[in-house]
Amino acid sequence: MDTRTLENWIFSFNYKSLIIIAAVVIGMLLLRWIILTILKKLPKHHAVLRSIVNWFTFYGTLVFLLLYFSKAKWMFAVIFKFGKVDVTLFLIIVAVLIITLASRLSKISTNVLLPGIYNRYHLDKGTRYTFDRVVHYSIMIIAIIVSLTTVGINLSALTVFAGMISVGIGFGLQNITSNFISGVIILFERPIKVGDRVLIDNIIGDVEKINMRATVIKTGTNEHIIVPNSYFLGEKVVNRSFSDPQIRLTIPFNVAYGTDVEKLRDMLMEIAREESLVSPAVLMDPEPSVSFVGFGDFCLNFELSIMISDYNQLGTIKSNINFRINKLFMERKIEFPYPQQNLHIKSIDREIENNYIF
Numbered sequence: 100m101d102t103r104t105l106e107n108w109i110f111s112f113n114y115k116s117l118i119i120i121a122a123v124v125i126g127m128l129l130l131r132w133i134i135l136t137i138l139k140k141l142p143k144h145h146a147v148l149r150s151i152v153n154w155f156t157f158y159g160t161l162v163f164l165l166l167y168f169s170k171a172k173w174m175f176a177v178i179f180k181f182g183k184v185d186v187t188l189f190l191i192i193v194a195v196l197i198i199t200l201a202s203r204l205s206k207i208s209t210n211v212l213l214p215g216i217y218n219r220y221h222l223d224k225g226t227r228y229t230f231d232r233v234v235h236y237s238i239m240i241i242a243i244i245v246s247l248t249t250v251g252i253n254l255s256a257l258t259v260f261a262g263m264i265s266v267g268i269g270f271g272l273q274n275i276t277s278n279f280i281s282g283v284i285i286l287f288e289r290p291i292k293v294g295d296r297v298l299i300d301n302i303i304g305d306v307e308k309i310n311m312r313a314t315v316i317k318t319g320t321n322e323h324i325i326v327p328n329s330y331f332l333g334e335k336v337v338n339r340s341f342s343d344p345q346i347r348l349t350i351p352f353n354v355a356y357g358t359d360v361e362k363l364r365d366m367l368m369e370i371a372r373e374e375s376l377v378s379p380a381v382l383m384d385p386e387p388s389v390s391f392v393g394f395g396d397f398c399l400n401f402e403l404s405i406m407i408s409d410y411n412q413l414g415t416i417k418s419n420i421n422f423r424i425n426k427l428f429m430e431r432k433i434e435f436p437y438p439q440q441n442l443h444i445k446s447i448d449r450e451i452e453n454n455y456i457f
Contacts, residue, residue: 116168123167124160131156154203161196165189194246201242205235225292228309232286274327278312281328285309291331291338296410298337299326305411319414339410345382346410348417352424353398355434360399364389366431367403370423378416380409398436 131152138148168174177185209231217227286309291297295306297316304316304324314331316324330336339346354363371387385406392400403424407416428435 116171116173119167120164123163127156127160157199158196161192165192190249193249197246197249198239198242201238205238208234208238223292224294225289225306228293229286229289232309274329275312278328281332282309282311282314285314285328285331291336294340296339298339299324299330303339345406345408346413348405348407348413348420350403350405350417350420350424351392351400352403353395353400353436354428355398355436358399358433360391360401363401363433366427367401367424370420370427371403371405374405374416374420374423378412378419380407380412381416382406382408395436 134152135149138152141148174189175187177187178191179186213227213230213234217230222230285291291306291309291314293306293309297304297306299316302318302324304318306314307317307323308315309328313325313327316326318324354360367389368387371381372383375381375383382405387403387405390402390404392402394400403420405416405420407413427433
């Protein structure tokens with residue numbers, strides 16, 4: 100920045116205008132406070148109305164200042180030079196207006212306009228998130244280009260800046276660039292999407308956000324894991340809901356030798372049917388199954404397999420079925436086996452037997 104140019108702008112500034120600006124800002128904030136106090140009587144629509152009031156307060160103040168001081172010399176005096184471009188306060192305010200309006204338009208599009216389209220075509224949560232990100236980035240890029248053009252900056256002049264960025268990428272930003280490109284690939288190729296349940300390093304969680312650099316995963320214990328986007332393209336990731344939200348729940352258990360396995364199978368099938376009446380996520384088509392896995396050292400090994408339509412209920416349903424199995428085994432007096440070992444003595448020294456035993 101040219102120091103002399105900035106000094107010229109300061110001397111051209113009319114300090115009486117500063118009083119007017121302060122008065123307008125204070126007046127708008129006071130009016131905002133009064134309106135919001137009145138709107139508290141409408142709690143149902145308070146959030147929406149508050150957003151509208153904030154919107155008009157901010158943009159109303161900027162537009163008023165632009166119109167009121169449209170002929171003021173200090174508004175068009177040069178603050179600094181960017182290459183051959185003389186940057187004035189008027190151009191800065193216009194650029195800020197364009198970018199902030201674009202941000203507001205992006206929020207209106209993703210929160211108000213697009214959800215109706217999503218519901219009409221029954222798009223899933225992951226697809227909606229992808230479209231929201233694409234619309235947001237597109238609007239903001241266009242706004243930045245328009246604001247730079249409005250200020251008078253020739254985009255071709257940014258080639259030097261782009262060259263500096265490329266050098267920085269070559270030396271120290273490879274990881275950031277890799278994660279950014281990986282994030283774009285994830286949004287379009289969709290190996291994972293928002294709402295998917297994934298398994299990473301034996302930790303199960305739901306994909307909550309896919310940001311430019313990293314993906315946020317929320318675990319069942321309400322903890323958040325920040326995973327770089329490049330991880331999902333370079334490592335093995337288990338996606339439990341990639342193409343089908345249904346998941347198989349397998350519950351292993353053991354019973355003692357001598358148990359009537361035919362009756363046991365019928366009882367477990369009845370448990371599955373009872374749980375399906377309480378939990379709609381338990382599917383009876385395909386039908387649950389009981390597998391006789393094999394013979395253990397001290398028990399018979401079984402597995403109860405059930406298909407579940409909602410993977411988010413996996414833990415709850417598993418717990419419910421375990422409660423039912425435990426209750427049924429106690430009522431029918433079916434024994435849970437305990438580890439045991441039998442010691443068989445084939446021979447013993449006669450002298451030891453006479454002196455120490457029995």
